[in-house]
Every structure is written in structure tokens, then in C-alpha cells.
Amino acid sequence: MWGMCSVPPHHREGRSGMYDDAVFVQERTVRIGDTDAAGIAYFASSLRLCHECYEALLEARNIGLREHFAPDGLALPIVHVEGDYKAPLRMGDRIRVMVTRCSLGNRSYTIEYAIVKESGEIALTAKTVHVAVMLPDMKATAIPEALREALSKTG
């Protein structure tokens, strides 16, 4: 494991120092179930790790996502995803998965992520765009205030 001191004081491009101000950070290890026969993390599994960090952020801020799964309530589906794979992740790699920024509109919000290796090298940057909709007809609606507050907090 690493300490907080692993981030160098002077930020270099492509180094995690640029993420000193991450909104939320999870440390974990890349597991074999995250990888594929190319020996590195499967592209879609790396995105799952990012989404798990977003869920952990909401959990830490006391927002329950489960309540949004009622058939006639509010849902927060992903409408867009993007990822840039900058370095391979291998089984056993210690990583920090981060939410680096949350940007809020009225009815949608964007979560930005980075996965950073123990060396400080950035392996992935990604983003998911979510919309607030009312089920069952998926009409766009305002982001609930509690969620807005949770995503507006920094650090």
C-alpha cells in the first residue's frame, strides 16, 4: 500500500499529482476477474471500477442509489460514457480509483474519473454522464436536492 505522500509535490504531466484535489478516492488491487487473456484489465471492467468509485462516493455521502430503482420513481441512467486508456493495468497492480470532478446541470450531471497506478502513472481517465428521469416514461426531471448537495461537496 502507499501513503498519501506518494503524490509528488510538483505536478508532472501524466502523473497523478494533478489529482491531488480528487473528490473521492478508493484504493484497491486489480483482480484476475478484472483482466482478460491479453494479460491486462478488460476495457469494460476498468469502467466498472470507475462506477464502483462513484457508488462509493454516494455511499460515503449517505445517498442511497437503491431507492432509485422503484418502477415508478426517479432513475439516474448513464447516457454517455467515455474512457481513455493510457497505460495497461495488470493483475495485482495496486491502484487508486478516483472521482476527479462532478459537474452538475439542472437535469444531468457528469462524473469524471481517473485510475492511477502506485507509480503515479495514470492508467485511465473516464467520464459518465447521467440524467435524472422519472420512470416509467423516462421524462427528464430536476436532480434531487440531496444528490445535488452530495455531488457538490469537494474533497
Add this chain to the structure above:
Amino acid sequence: MWGMCSVPPHHREGRSGMYDDAVFVQERTVRIGDTDAAGIAYFASSLRLCHECYEALLEARNIGLREHFAPDGLALPIVHVEGDYKAPLRMGDRIRVMVTRCSLGNRSYTIEYAIVKESGEIALTAKTVHVAVMLPDMKATAIPEALREALSKTG
């Protein structure tokens, strides 16, 4: 791809000939997302392929599983799973995923599976045991008649 003639007339142990009488068969190719860094199919992904074959069997027999996901209706959860890995599956391997047998009790049923390689070699045998329960309190109930009929048909 292979033809049905790939199964030898004389059944040899460890060969798929013993599955001439499979209940349901799907042909597919092992994809990279099914594999892990050991270069072979991840143990849990192979079980997913089996379950997909069970779902395809129900689909082919006009049983909709989706209707069983209402919060207050019938559910058919898995209570037990078992798998025996006999040969590695690699990305690109052409396989036949089979339901080899369905066994019905009053309130539970067992689905048996095999994954067979193009060579006839058996890669995996597995089984899942399901119970019929009423939600939300998960009280055991009789298997619905339509499902019972669908699982009782052979071939």
C-alpha cells in the same frame, strides 16, 4: 464451425458423445471478455455461459423470465451451484454450451450443463439448483405448471 456429425458414434469417456441427448444446445465462441490473465475462461464466466444457455432454453420454450422479477411475484433463485472444470477454454475456442438434463421436484429443480469443445472434449460440467419462491418473503411454492412443462420436454 462443426456439424452434428462431429460427435463420434461410439461414446468415449470424457467425450461429448455422452451428450447426444442434450436437452438444449448453443454454439458460440469464447470471447476475450470471458477470459482472464491466465489466458483461459474465468471460472465464474464459464458459469455465466451455462446460465445463458438455460435462459435460451426457456426463451425457446416461450417462458419469459422477466415476468418473475416483480417485487411481489414468483421468483426462481439459484440456491446451489456446482462446476467441474475439466479442460481450459481459450479465447476463440468454438464451444457447444448444453443443458444436459433438467430434474424437477415439487418446489425446486436442477439444471445440468456441459460445455464441450469442437474436439469433443468436455471443458466443464455444472449444475444449478433453483427454488420457486413467492416474494417478498421468499416462501417456497410449487413450480408453475408452464415452467414445469417447459423443463420436462426432452430434446
Add this chain to the structure above:
Amino acid sequence: MWGMCSVPPHHREGRSGMYDDAVFVQERTVRIGDTDAAGIAYFASSLRLCHECYEALLEARNIGLREHFAPDGLALPIVHVEGDYKAPLRMGDRIRVMVTRCSLGNRSYTIEYAIVKESGEIALTAKTVHVAVMLPDMKATAIPEALREALSKTG
């Protein structure tokens, strides 16, 4: 299941008619393992389905991806992914997963995808960008000629 006639002759926006000229198409059913507790396909699983279609295209054109997993040979990692989720996919939905376009540079190529529902509604458009590199140091290299030819064929 649907026939090829399911695509209407007059293309309407948001309808699959615009994909009459798809490079490669796979028909399949959304399985429960593709979905999550929101009742729809998990965002990363939908991307896996797209990648499986790209693998099937290569398989159909006799390109073996497995040979690219040697520790000192050519690799074709994904460096960028993007997806736009336009309609939810539910367990049991019959879908067509398509490679809609392949665009080739010297050392990189882009695969575009669509997932279309039986109704003709587009559920997802996505793209993956791949680079050709030599392992182990991941130096960019030219796309091999056989792969270039395979990805250049239309329909």
C-alpha cells in the same frame, strides 16, 4: 426472432434503417447476467456486447486475435471508448449488435457499433479506438496487412 425484412425501406432518424449497410451483425438476446438491479443492461456490459461483435467480425474474416497475445508480439489495445445510451435494454430483449463502420489509419483504427432493438429502436451507439503496438514496450507500429484487409471489407 426477426427476418432481414424488419428494417423498413425508408430510414427514419433513430431507427436502425440507417444501419442497412452495417459491416457485421450479430443477433442475440439480452441475458440476465448483462443486466443490473436497475432492471436494464449494465452500461459496461453493453460495451462488452459490442466488443464481442468486433471479435465475431474478425473471426468471420479469419483473423485470430489470440495470436496477438504473445508477450513479445503485436497487440491491438483499446486506447479510447465512447458510448451513447439511447434506450434501455432489458433482459429478454432481442437485439442486433452491429459493427457499423471501421476506419483505418496507419497505426490505429476505429470500430463503430450500434445495438438495435427488435422494434428498430437504437439502444446504443459506441466506438472503440485501437492502436497497433509491439510488446513488450508498446511502441506503435503499422496495422498488419491481413487485419487491414479484414477491416476494409464492407458488408
Add this chain to the structure above:
Amino acid sequence: MWGMCSVPPHHREGRSGMYDDAVFVQERTVRIGDTDAAGIAYFASSLRLCHECYEALLEARNIGLREHFAPDGLALPIVHVEGDYKAPLRMGDRIRVMVTRCSLGNRSYTIEYAIVKESGEIALTAKTVHVAVMLPDMKATAIPEALREALSKTG
């Protein structure tokens, strides 16, 4: 999160008290990517969580699994898996994933697992059986001494 005091002093059947002497424990939260449209953890994903705990145990004891992925070295494939699903796991559930026992033979070993809910209720018990083999011909071999020691330690 819970403290170690959450395990009651008197062990009741079906309660985690019976796992006071777990070999290794990971706390985590069930994430939406672990679940399916039935609203609970997908059966194969729960097994992945168990395997991740086994990997974490090896990591904590300084055994690198990655070195076992060379094409001509030792491998430790799973030859058998079993799971008993005793209670549903839902997104957001806080769980403890445990290795409850390691049993060693000469050339194979068995890892037993439990997933326990915050309430103390056992959601899953499972086991994986592994064999030590030499690649590429998968001839059975003795379990390496360092692995044997790592799996022999208690608590």
C-alpha cells in the same frame, strides 16, 4: 461499517458467529455491477467476490499470483467450485467476504468462503478446489512451499 464486536459471543446456526475464526476477511459493499435484474447479486458475481478475497489473502501473505501465468511455469487452476446461496445480497448491502478455511493436499488445495451480511446473516458459503500443474501440458505437481505456508497460516 461494523466493528469486530458485531459477531455475537454465542454462535447461532446460520449466523456469522461460526466464522469467528475466519482465515481472512474483506469488508465491502455490494455494487450495482454485481447485481442483475432480479435485484440481487448475480450468482456468478458472488463467486467472483469470493475469489477476490482469496486473491487478497495471497496478496496479504506476499504470494504473487501473476508469476504463475507464464506459459511454461506453474499454474493453479480451479477444478471444482460449489456455492450455496442462503440469502439474497442487494446493491448497497455491507458485507464481509471471508476465506473460512484452507485445506491442503499434496497437489491440490481447497479454499472455503462465506459472505456474511451486516446483520450476521450468511448469504453464501462456497468453495473452490485448485490443483498445482506445470504448463503447458498441465501435469499435476506439488504445491510450492511458499504457497503451502501462506495457506497454512491461521487468522
